[in-house]
Amino acid sequence: MKRTNSFLGMLIGAVALLSTATGCELIAAPDRTLIQPTGGSGGTGGATGGSGGMTTTGGTGGTVCDPAACPPSDDPCKVAICDNNMCGFGNVDNGTETPNQTAGDCKHEVCVDGVAVVENDDDPLNDMIECTVDTCLDGTPTNEAASAGAQCETTKVCDGNKNCVECVDDAQCTTAPETLCDANQCVTPFCVNGTQDMGETDVDCGGPCKPCDTDQGCGADVDCFHGDCGPNSKCAAPTCSDGIKNNGTYLMDDGETDVDCGGPCGATCGPNKACDVNGDCKGNECTGSTCTHLRRRRSKQR
Numbered sequence: 372m373k374r375t376n377s378f379l380g381m382l383i384g385a386v387a388l389l390s391t392a393t394g395c396e397l398i399a400a401p402d403r404t405l406i407q408p409t410g411g412s413g414g415t416g417g418a419t420g421g422s423g424g425m426t427t428t429g430g431t432g433g434t435v436c437d438p439a440a441c442p443p444s445d446d447p448c449k450v451a452i453c454d455n456n457m458c459g460f461g462n463v464d465n466g467t468e469t470p471n472q473t474a475g476d477c478k479h480e481v482c483v484d485g486v487a488v489v490e491n492d493d494d495p496l497n498d499m500i501e502c503t504v505d506t507c508l509d510g511t512p513t514n515e516a517a518s519a520g521a522q523c524e525t526t527k528v529c530d531g532n533k534n535c536v537e538c539v540d541d542a543q544c545t546t547a548p549e550t551l552c553d554a555n556q557c558v559t560p561f562c563v564n565g566t567q568d569m570g571e572t573d574v575d576c577g578g579p580c581k582p583c584d585t586d587q588g589c590g591a592d593v594d595c596f597h598g599d600c601g602p603n604s605k606c607a608a609p610t611c612s613d614g615i616k617n618n619g620t621y622l623m624d625d626g627e628t629d630v631d632c633g634g635p636c637g638a639t640c641g642p643n644k645a646c647d648v649n650g651d652c653k654g655n656e657c658t659g660s661t662c663t664h665l666r667r668r669r670s671k672q673r
């Protein structure tokens with residue numbers, strides 16, 4: 372009788388344990404409002420990774436998180452991931468470029484620890500001028516003049532002042548009779564003989580020789596370095612309103628950087644006009660070799 376009672380007690384205990392175990396499986400079911408569905412309707416019951424320290428081995432057809440099916444990130448430095456079988460966001464690889472890039476600004480935006488930062492980049496500004504060397508210097512585009520004699524336009528050379536010219540010395544003048552270099556132009560020897568010869572509009576200038584300077588004789592605009600042969604058949608002095616880009620440092624150091632602006636005309640070049648320094652531009656901002664468009668620049672800084 373005593374043995375029977377003790378057996379009954381063990382049986383009741385076992386049933387109690389079993390019901391506890393069954394209760395635990397129900398408690399371990401996840402809160403499905405916190406799990407993003409990953410396509411299709413999930414099965415019922417079953418959970419992966421229950422809490423509470425007891426492993427549930429039952430349950431089939433539970434939802435499995437798939438990063439590809441999670442809501443995508445709006446932040447270019449974040450990516451959808453699964454964490455504890457729930458959709459979340461993680462950092463993209465450090466150094467990943469964001470879509471927010473500007474060509475030619477010597478900078479790029481990359482992700483570092485999940486945050487977009489702007490870093491220096493080897494992304495020089497192509498100023499479309501062959502006789503400048505386009506580089507980045509500490510995150511700033513620079514377009515320095517190429518050295519005199521550097522090749523340009525296949526058969527010409529740079530003059531060291533950003534211009535592509537015929538010659539900088541006699542070495543480039545090898546086709547007779549033009550065997551001498553005078554003011555960046557290959558000429559015949561009579562263009563440098565100190566007398567006005569046939570075809571010259573003044574001494575050693577005009578016609579087949581180098582163009583003439585202000586107040587020298589001319590027959591047409593092409594005879595004048597500054598491009599304006601006045602009504603008195605003398606080359607007119609350059610002005611900031613003659614409609615001519617009076618360029619260069621030849622004879623008179625008056626180089627406008629664009630038509631009637633920059634250089635001796637001061638900070639008068641508008642957006643997209645050519646410049647050498649900030650002082651050539653109305654907005655006082657010369658980027659590369661071009662005056663910056665103020666409105667565009669403001670929007671870029673946002």
Ligand SMILES: [Ca+2]
Binds near residue numbers: 472473494
């Ligand atoms: Ca860039």
Ligand SMILES: [Ca+2]
Binds near residue numbers: 498499500501514
């Ligand atoms: Ca260039």
Ligand SMILES: [Ca+2]
Binds near residue numbers: 561563565568574575
């Ligand atoms: Ca001559």
Ligand SMILES: [Ca+2]
Binds near residue numbers: 613
């Ligand atoms: Ca001018």
